[in-house]
Amino acid sequence: MLGPRIEGERGIALITPTLDHLKRNVEWMTRPETTRFWGVRAMDLRPEHAEKRFGENATDPTLVNWTIAFEGEQVGMTGLFHIDWITRDAESGIFIGRHDLYGKGIASEAIRLRTRFAWDELRLRRIHNWIAMRNRGSRRANEKAGYRQMGRFPRSWYRSGQWHDEWLGEILNPDWV
Amino acid sequence: MMRAERTPRLPRDNARVLGGIVRGKRTTLRVPTEADLAGFARWAADLRVRGALTRAYWDEPAMLATWKERLAKQSEDKSSTLWAIDGEGALAGSCRVEYAIEPGHFGNDGIGITHFTIEPDRWGQGLGSDAALALHRWIFDIVHARFAHTALAAHNAGALRVAERLGYETYARGTAVHYGDGRYVDGLQLRMDLTTWDERWGATEREYPVPLGEELEA
Numbered sequence: 001m002l003g004p005r006i007e008g009e010r011g012i013a014l015i016t017p018t019l020d021h022l023k024r025n026v027e028w029m030t031r032p033e034t035t036r037f038w039g040v041r042a043m044d045l046r047p048e049h050a051e052k053r054f055g056e057n058a059t060d061p062t063l064v065n066w067t068i069a070f071e072g073e074q075v076g077m078t079g080l081f082h083i084d085w086i087t088r089d090a091e092s093g094i095f096i097g098r099h100d101l102y103g104k105g106i107a108s109e110a111i112r113l114r115t116r117f118a119w120d121e122l123r124l125r126r127i128h129n130w131i132a133m134r135n136r137g138s139r140r141a142n143e144k145a146g147y148r149q150m151g152r153f154p155r156s157w158y159r160s161g162q163w164h165d166e167w168l169g170e171i172l173n174p175d176w177v
Numbered sequence: 178m179m180r181a182e183r184t185p186r187l188p189r190d191n192a193r194v195l196g197g198i199v200r201g202k203r204t205t206l207r208v209p210t211e212a213d214l215a216g217f218a219r220w221a222a223d224l225r226v227r228g229a230l231t232r233a234y235w236d237e238p239a240m241l242a243t244w245k246e247r248l249a250k251q252s253e254d255k256s257s258t259l260w261a262i263d264g265e266g267a268l269a270g271s272c273r274v275e276y277a278i279e280p281g282h283f284g285n286d287g288i289g290i291t292h293f294t295i296e297p298d299r300w301g302q303g304l305g306s307d308a309a310l311a312l313h314r315w316i317f318d319i320v321h322a323r324f325a326h327t328a329l330a331a332h333n334a335g336a337l338r339v340a341e342r343l344g345y346e347t348y349a350r351g352t353a354v355h356y357g358d359g360r361y362v363d364g365l366q367l368r369m370d371l372t373t374w375d376e377r378w379g380a381t382e383r384e385y386p387v388p389l390g391e392e393l394e395a
Binding site: 086087089125126128150151152153154155168170172 | 350351354368
């Protein structure tokens with residue numbers, strides 16, 4: 001599913017993704033500056049694959065995707081995926097493709113908007129995620145929204161001659177009854 | 178990070194799909210057949226098994242025809258392996274593992290246990306421990322995985338005992354992940370490394386004496 005437009009603060013908004021957004025995200029995902037906390041960045045980069053994936057995302061009832069916009073321009077993407085509608089649990093993810101905008105609080109605001117939507121509109125109960133331990137900016141943004149560490153996966157992926165751990169986080173809907 | 182981006186299931190050439198024989202002391206992991214499906218179907222519909230809340234059965238309850246389709250599909254799934262477990266001459270359970278298959282993706286050198294079932298009428302007889310040890314011999318001594326991982330509900334004391342005895346350690350505890358029998362239960366994620374296998378089981382649990390084949394030359 002594609003998420004609706006949600007206006008945030010400081011010029012940040014979650015907006016409904018388009019195929020062009022996805023193609024731009026894929027292009028950003030090839031850059032080492034934006035993927036330093038990922039392992040091998042090999043993926044299907046064909047335009048026809050992006051079209052297929054966009055169609056699948058739009059119709060998949062177990063995920064909700066948004067494009068992140070800053071001052072009217074696309075800067076990344078975020079989403080809830082692997083949604084289990086019985087346990088009302090989901091995994092979250094975020095990607096800022098414009099590395100020149102790191103440190104401006106864009107991810108923090110996007111996570112806040114996404115989380116509020118998960119509680120108030122989707123009535124989810126819990127969200128969890130995995131973040132590279134070394135990705136302090138992403139961890140801080142999630143912790144600001146209320147995520148807390150539930151575990152640590154050692155030696156998860158390899159980059160620059162080193163093994164790297166992952167941080168496992170979770171957040172519970174405070175109003176769940 | 179979008180984890181789903183890193184764990185696609187794609188076919189590869191060295192399919193493992195249905196598992197061959199791995200011998201334990203009292204159990205044998207072997208190729209599952211259609212004759213096993215009635216057992217698989219029965220366990221998936223048994224609330225004693227389902228009460229484990231995670232990783233306890235292969236798939237949801239279904240007609241036998243659907244289980245046949247599942248077995249056929251499994252036989253073509255190149256990112257996982259399914260076994261039936263025989264215990265002292267009769268079908269006693271089943272288990273399945275999966276592996277990420279793209280270089281650099283999460284777990285590409287690890288193996289995840291997606292379910293492990295023992296016939297509930299035979300719980301408490303040590304069959305699960307024996308079969309689990311055989312399965313991990315396959316994981317570490319044959320496949321040479323860097324680690325194995327699985328998830329268990331925190332109230333599943335029997336499975337946790339087996340996992341801890343094998344050498345698993347809990348690396349994450351999720352709050353109120355599962356729901357069953359009128360209550361939420363925490364979810365545990367566990368991992369066991371090859372180094373642990375070697376230290377704990379290497380001296381006693383090799384399939385053949387090392388060096389391999391030396392006794393044939395004597």
